[in-house]
Amino acid sequence: AEEERRREAEPELALLIDELDQRERALRRLGQLGFRDRESAYRELRLLRDGPPHAPASARRRAALVRLAPALLTEIARSAAPERALRHLATFVSTIGARTSYLHLLLENPGVMRLLVRLFATSEFLSAFFLRHPELLDSLVRADLMRIERTREDMAAELGERLAAAPDLEARLDTLRRFRHEEFLRVGVHDIEGTLEPAEVGRQLTSLAETCLAAALAIARGEVLARAGVPDTAASQGLAVLGLGKLGGGELVYASDLDLIFVYDPSDPAWWSGHAVPHEFFTRVAQRAISALATPTREGIAYRIDTRLRPSGNQGPLVSSLEAFAAYHRSGARLWERQALIKARVVAGPPALGARLEAIVAEFVYGRGLGPAEVAEIAHMRARLERERGAADGPAVNIKTGRGGLVDVEFLVQMLELRHGHAHPAVRVRDTPGAITALAAAGLLGPGDARALAEGYAFLRALESRLRLEHDQPLEVTAADPAALLALARRLGYRGADGEAVAALRADHARHGDAIRAVYDRHFAAPAA
Structure with a gap:
């Protein structure tokens, strides 16, 4: 009924801009279109049409907006968050000022107009970046700049050219961040449009992170070498980086931290004896690389970096020699570190060093x-994580660490990999969906259990992606606020009346969570053979 009422009101949108001087009539029409905060929507529309008091809209801009308004307002009314989309649109029009060419571009490209509205309704982070750089509207039109997929090599070539043109360190750091944000916009736009599958979103974000990490390492090494006054040689490039977690598994989501371990090989002793101490040199390179990615500049940050999974955690050195890394994992490492290193993958560094490092990890x-006591230990770790971090307030739920959440799937899959990977090399798979498929193919996970885990994991990852795309922050708790939950349901594609959409989302989440927990309990209750 709500959807039908909105559609019946849409033909009258053409009148709304003209009716803004008749406040009560305009407010009534906004209510019919589904705007909850009619007063705010009314103010935004006035701002959109007339411009701010200090810079009133020109007759030309106003004429363009009057032509654009019916189609634009129709898309806004149909969007997942109409008030937010309208607010960002008003800011966008205010930002472009007298440059009416942008408005004409939207008039001539209705598909771009729809995409812009969906962007404004879906992601505060991408909207904020776009509003800082409205010139990127051109890139939404130019297909060559909005390719659906890009290879890591392609990204690296473009970023390398742009960094080479940057005159100093500050400019290089801003260039790195700007590139990351633009690529996030590309991936986010195609994600919102549904032209990228969720798994490919993860791969694209992973390739982007690896590209930025390689660039940060090159920047860092150049700075350290310049300060030391020594040349760049193969010896000075002997630093490999292990990516863990979602980076290692090729499953990055928006706002993921990069879990990294730095390992070096002090080859060519003669070169080092004349120039630097390897451990000190590579420590400085790692520190500067982290800073190149994580220090805020006027363009924000590129990535948050987490190095706590390194040998001995925060108590250990930032970088390890290959020999020290191997010795630690032969003697002092614990079960949770075995579990964490399932996803470990060399994401930067010399190929030969990377191969030796991955052999040590394997x-x-x-x-x-994996013995019965170790299976029980993993179950105990999961229960403690759920107890300490899985709770959420009121009707909100934690889709990551809560009951039947992502961690249930990940811990179960990792337990099965550790238990059977010694005898079944085919199940040594880093990404969780791929590991589920491999375990099922090897007969180590029943078809029904594999289906429940795969479908539930995909559902929860979609939820997680939409939550993180919202603010570029690591959010895993669904909103308790009904309006925010409705917006989330709309962004996920749930249709129908508002109450029906929210109820359907909650029902799907409960169904998948129950199915995941049932599989989890069944496998951890079974004796470990």
Whole structure:
């Protein structure tokens, strides 16, 4: 009924701009279109049509807006968050000022107009970046700049050219961040449009992170070498970076931290004896690389970096030699570190060093199976995580660490990989969906259980992606506020009346959560063979 009422009101949108001087009539029509905060919407529309008091709209801009308004307001009314979309649109028009060419571009490209409204309704982060750089509207039109997928090599080539043109360190750091944000916009736009599958979103974001990390390492090494006054050689490039978590698994989501471990190989002793101490040199490179990614500039940050998974955690050195890394994992590492290194993958550094490092990791993770006591220990770790971090207030739920959440799937899959990976190399898969498929193919996970885990994981990842796309922050708790929950349901594609959409989202979440927990309990209750 609500949807039908809105559609019946849409033909009258053409009258709304003209009726703004008749306040009560305009407010009534906004209510019919589904705007909850009619007063705010009315103010935004006045601002959109007339411009701010200090810079009133020109006759030309006003004429363009009057032509654009019916189609534009129709898309806004149909969007997941009409008030937010209208607010960002008013800011966009205010930002472009007298440049009416942008408005004509929207008139001539209705598909771009729809996309812009969906962007404004879906992501505060991407909207804020777009509003700082409205010239990127051209990139939404130019297909060559909005390719659906890009390879890491393609991204690296473009970023390298742009960094080479930057005159100093400050400019290079801003260039790095600007590139990251533009690529986030590209991926986010295609994600919102549905032209990228969720798994490909993860791969694109992973390739982007690896590209930015490689660039940050190059910037850092150049700075350290310049300060030391020594040349760049193969020896000075002997630093490999292990990516763990979602980065290692190729499953990055918006706002993911990068979990990193830095490992170096002090080859060519003669070169080092004349120039630097390897551990000190590579520590400085790692520190500067982290700073190049995580220090705020006028363009924000590129990535948050987490190095706590390194040997001995925060108590250990930032970088390890290959020999020290191997010795630690032969003697001092714990079960949770085996579990964490399932996803470990070399994401930067010399290929030969990377291969040696991954061989050490594989031996540590899969050199033996998993006994009953260790299966129980993993279950205990999961229960403690749920108890300490899985709670949420009121009707909100934690989709990551709560009951039947993402961590249920990940811990179960990782337990099965550790238990069987020694004898079944085919199940040594880093990404969770791929591991579920491999375990099922090996007969180690029943078809029904595999389906429940795969479908539930995909559903929860979609939820997580939409939550994080909202603010570029690591959010895993669904909103308790009904209006925010409705907006989330709309962004996920739930249709129908407002109450029906929210109820359907909650029902789907409960169904998947129950199915995941049932599979989890069944496997952890079974004796470990």
